[in-house]
Amino acid sequence: MVQVRSAPLRAPGATASAPEPVTVPARAPRRTSVGVPLPLAASPLRARNAPEQYDDLAHAWWDEQGPFAALHWLAAARAELLPAPSAPGATLVDLGCGGGLMAPHVPAGFRHVGVDRNAAALAQAAERGVEPVQGDVAAVPLPDGCAEVVVVGELIEHVEDLPALVGEVARLLQPGGVAVYDTINATFWARLSLVWVGERLPGGPPRNIHDPRLFVPPRRLAALFNAHGLEVEEQFGLRVHAPSYLRFLRDRATPVHMERTRSLAALYAGRVRRAR
Numbered sequence: 105m106v107q108v109r110s111a112p113l114r115a116p117g118a119t120a121s122a123p124e125p126v127t128v129p130a131r132a133p134r135r136t137s138v139g140v141p142l143p144l145a146a147s148p149l150r151a152r153n154a155p156e157q158y159d160d161l162a163h164a165w166w167d168e169q170g171p172f173a174a175l176h177w178l179a180a181a182r183a184e185l186l187p188a189p190s191a192p193g194a195t196l197v198d199l200g201c202g203g204g205l206m207a208p209h210v211p212a213g214f215r216h217v218g219v220d221r222n223a224a225a226l227a228q229a230a231e232r233g234v235e236p237v238q239g240d241v242a243a244v245p246l247p248d249g250c251a252e253v254v255v256v257g258e259l260i261e262h263v264e265d266l267p268a269l270v271g272e273v274a275r276l277l278q279p280g281g282v283a284v285y286d287t288i289n290a291t292f293w294a295r296l297s298l299v300w301v302g303e304r305l306p307g308g309p310p311r312n313i314h315d316p317r318l319f320v321p322p323r324r325l326a327a328l329f330n331a332h333g334l335e336v337e338e339q340f341g342l343r344v345h346a347p348s349y350l351r352f353l354r355d356r357a358t359p360v361h362m363e364r365t366r367s368l369a370a371l372y373a374g375r376v377r378r379a380r
């Protein structure tokens with residue numbers, strides 16, 4: 105069995121009490137040498153964006169050559185947008201944290217809290233020092249203003265209720281706090297490069313992990329941020345750095361560098377700040 109804490113942070117003024125553990129049955133008896141569960145059989149092809157895919161791929165979070173390889177590359181790029189903590193113990197809330205791939209990149213001094221609905225992913229995040237919170241990112245079980253930083257990495261394009269997610273980002277942030285995000289634009293180029301072709305390339309996203317119906321134009325995202333009191337400070341496109349991808353194709357070991365580009369046509373990233 106895997107136990108995941110449901111609410112490690114207290115609302116201001118609330119009395120201390122032990123968090124309620126959420127118990128989920130372990131799915132796979134076989135494990136790798138580092139304890140990561142292996143799938144019992146080849147993954148079935150699920151409907152686009154089906155949440156069950158994260159159970160099928162639970163063994164793959166920390167495999168840098170596996171189906172989540174690109175998430176490792178993006179975590180490193182995302183980290184460049186993170187500020188240092190204002191004081192030791194400041195809270196960074198990582199929404200849709202998955203297996204905790206941000207953990208090696210979070211600046212020292214932050215308390216790294218990860219929110220996800222997938223218990224197997226959270227269990228792996230916890231092994232990397234992330235405080236796990238099981239819940240829906242559209243209704244996060246954490247108190248208002250608890251976070252100095254919110255991370256929203258490769259999540260926006262997976263949620264059905266985007267206004268609710270953006271509302272939660274704003275609610276969790278302290279005045280003056282920042283959120284960093286990366287996601288996928290709703291363009292033909294994004295569908296071609298990241299879905300139709302990208303899903304078939306080494307290091308590309310797993311088959312059917314994305315539903316292009318949920319891809320988000322930067323203008324819509326900025327309007328939602330603004331409506332919730334968040335100002336876009338910085339925004340740019342991200343693309344694979346071709347020479348490092350060629351090295352990855354050759355050895356399947358060298359991490360691929362994601363380089364910044366002015367074009368927001370496919371992957372894009374940015375940072376917003378809540379007004380003081």
Ligand SMILES: C[S@@+](CC[C@H](N)C(=O)[O-])C[C@H]1O[C@@H](n2cnc3c(N)ncnc32)[C@H](O)[C@@H]1O
Nearest residue numbers: 175200201202205220221222240241257258262
């Ligand atoms: C593509 S993965 C990204 C994981 C991580 N942010 C990273 O970049 O490595 C998307 C994650 O969001 C989670 N997720 C998607 N929708 C969610 C929701 N509504 N509530 C909580 N978690 C969600 C999934 O379980 C999955 O772990």
